[in-house]
Amino acid sequence: DSGVTQTPKHLITATGQRVTLRCSPRSGDLSVYWYQQSLDQGLQFLIQYYNGEERAKGNILERFSAQQFPDLHSELNLSSLELGDSALYFCASSVGAGPAYEQYFGPGTRLTVT
Amino acid sequence: AQKVTQAQTEISVVEKEDVTLDCVYETRDTTYYLFWYKQPPSGELVFLIRRNSFDEQNEISGRYSWNFQKSTSSFNFTITASQVVDSAVYFCALSGANTDKLIFGTGTRLQVFP
Numbered sequence: 369d370s371g372v373t374q375t376p377k378h379l380i381t382a383t384g385q386r387v388t389l390r391c392s393p394r395s396g397d398l399s400v401y402w403y404q405q406s407l408d409q410g411l412q413f414l415i416q417y418y419n420g421e422e423r424a425k426g427n428i429l430e431r432f433s434a435q436q437f438p439d440l441h442s443e444l445n446l447s448s449l450e451l452g453d454s455a456l457y458f459c460a461s462s463v464g465a466g467p468a469y470e471q472y473f474g475p476g477t478r479l480t481v482t
Numbered sequence: 483a484q485k486v487t488q489a490q491t492e493i494s495v496v497e498k499e500d501v502t503l504d505c506v507y508e509t510r511d512t513t514y515y516l517f518w519y520k521q522p523p524s525g526e527l528v529f530l531i532r533r534n535s536f537d538e539q540n541e542i543s544g545r546y547s548w549n550f551q552k553s554t555s556s557f558n559f560t561i562t563a564s565q566v567v568d569s570a571v572y573f574c575a576l577s578g579a580n581t582d583k584l585i586f587g588t589g590t591r592l593q594v595f596p
Contacts, residue, residue: 401584410586411586411589413583462582466582467578470517471529471584472529473527474526475526
């Protein structure tokens with residue numbers, strides 16, 4: 369158990385809908401990262417927050433947005449969902465910001481868009 | 483551009499065999515970090531090791547060992563006396579000095595048969 373929690377574990381929804389994925393980092397960690405794992409794209413970095421501020425952005429679609437709250441938990445919002453958004457979404461956390469810190473991953477949220 | 487190549491898509495071995503998973507990376511950064519993660523059938527990503535570009539010493543942790551060679555841009559992972567519980571997908575990842583995001587390879591699926 370990495371100490372990173374993600375809810376829900378599974379999510380099934382229809383095209384065009386909007387969902388929110390939630391992540392609680394390990395106690396003491398200030399950085400939160402979101403990654404998407406799909407069969408065709410592999411594991412891809414989406415976005416990172418550090419202590420409430422956006423720090424880095426990757427291949428995140430405009431339909432997707434995220435935020436980190438004062439209690440350091442983070443939410444990833446996916447809207448106007450398409451079939452291709454079906455994937456495993458991981459949240460990771462680290463103590464600080466910078467590549468020297470290990471990222472610890474949560475169990476993931478499996479999103480299925482029908 | 484940064485890139486990680488795991489040319490072995492799938493490897494099958496019988497218990498107690500030694501197995502090496504290959505990882506080749508590309509980066510223009512002089513400072514960078516390399517990682518290995520394990521993804522068992524349950525789906526979570528488990529951190530195994532982080533190595534920075536200035537430390538070329540090999541590392542051993544129990545049955546696991548890592549061989550980092552800057553001359554060939556490789557960071558290979560060896561499991562000695564493999565066990566059924568080692569069956570998983572293993573990912574090699576890279577991050578640069580100025581970015582926190584992890585660039586993942588496509589993963590190698592290891593199946594260890596009894």
